[in-house]
Amino acid sequence: MAHLPPSYLGKKVFLEKNSQRYYVIKYEEFKPPRKIHVLLFDHDVPAIFAVMDKDGKFLDSFFLSNKTTEDSAKAMERYREIAERKKKHKVTQDDLHDALKPEGEAKKKNENIMKYLKDEHLEDIKHQWPSRLIALQNADGKSSQSLIMIALTEAIKEANPIKSFDFLAKHRLDDYIPFLANHVQEHPELVEKVSVAYISIENGDILSEFLARAADYVDVNNREAVESILQESYKIDHVHYTSMMKHLLSRLLQRVKEETALTNKEWLSKTISNKELRRSIADILRSQTSS
Template identity: 60%
Template structure:
């Protein structure tokens, strides 16, 4: 199965060994899944255009001061539009350095830094822009709970879930996929889209966690969505010989007991129509008696 398509945002490229001058890849565009067009920066200025393959190997690169191509011009044009928009943000370079720290360690000189970071994440998600914040985190971040990453979680809660899904994939922050479970009732199509993507890449762990999270948020009155969720859990088990289906079912039945006056057997009878699901559920219930 194919590997997950990479993101190289934040990658440091050294000219002559690890201790020499380096450039940071802060802008990338996926080109049909095979190539990546990228801009490498010296501090805050783009200075190199590069073409990378999916392994991160450079197929071509040149200094923008020496050469221009159609592809480099397009990349620079799109980057400048984003940069112009970012110039209106109220996040300073000092704020960005502070954002690499957990909230308890941050200086927080800007009282509104959390709001500004969330707003920038939301804008990046809306427009599907390469995130300078995630590039900074990848390049220099040492804390997984930095302000950058904690505000990203909040932004994912607020943003359109379908756009967040694509944004997470493009930036290869796959561990944030389970956060999308909170949106499952408004966007039930996420179940099949996330499952199709990760199972096609033989990466069931992320989908399994999404399923478990979804059992907390899914409406127990929505039979169609529940069947969809359990069907994908069933697929995971058949490929990986796991027990995701059983665990998800148990979590749902516990909610039924707590949230309704309906016997679980009655709820199952009214909710599950799929014969394959029914058979597996009967087998599970027999073994748990």
């Protein structure tokens, strides 16, 4: 069972109590098994390199103007590479400020702002870069329906779904994981990836929502995807004592009835090869028949 590291992008760090001055984490890189390398910014300038643990405790930190280490040099090199690419984007500071607002409040002086935001998300997803847009949203965003997040939703519809998953998980954008469910038909391996990462998070609720959506999207004749969906729901039931598999099985069988000419027995025989899963399904069907 995997344990996702947290993301601290956008976190404001005050060096002194009762001080109004703070630095913002705008770059982070997880270093297994427990460390996170971060750059803290003074406005748009990287000022501090720090090493944190997964619980957010600072293990080491120093001003970049005073010291350089191999780790800080690597972080700065990677940040500069990303920053150079960002210069090519046509997003101004005014655009970024506007992007924090929801659709109804944004001025959208730049008529192409949604395209530019989506393109930046797509580039970050492709390269698995720590996102300045998500850092900005986490630091100063007041609406979960900001232009930044709307553009993210559009971007993950177009991006490679495996890379989208990795990006969302790294940034701990957990609420967006279920949106990947409509890609399960072409990428059944997503089911296990999401399960491994999220079965222990929020009592399995994110995984459950993902599987429920996947059960609605997937072709009922896609043996690999369907079996994987039921297999992972079986795991949820055993970890969190739910009845997720019963719910999804009922939904899938209803779709089989509506979309195919197969009987339940024919479909199950054709679709489910895992013996333990077959026995569990048989138990569910018997209990429904006897009740």
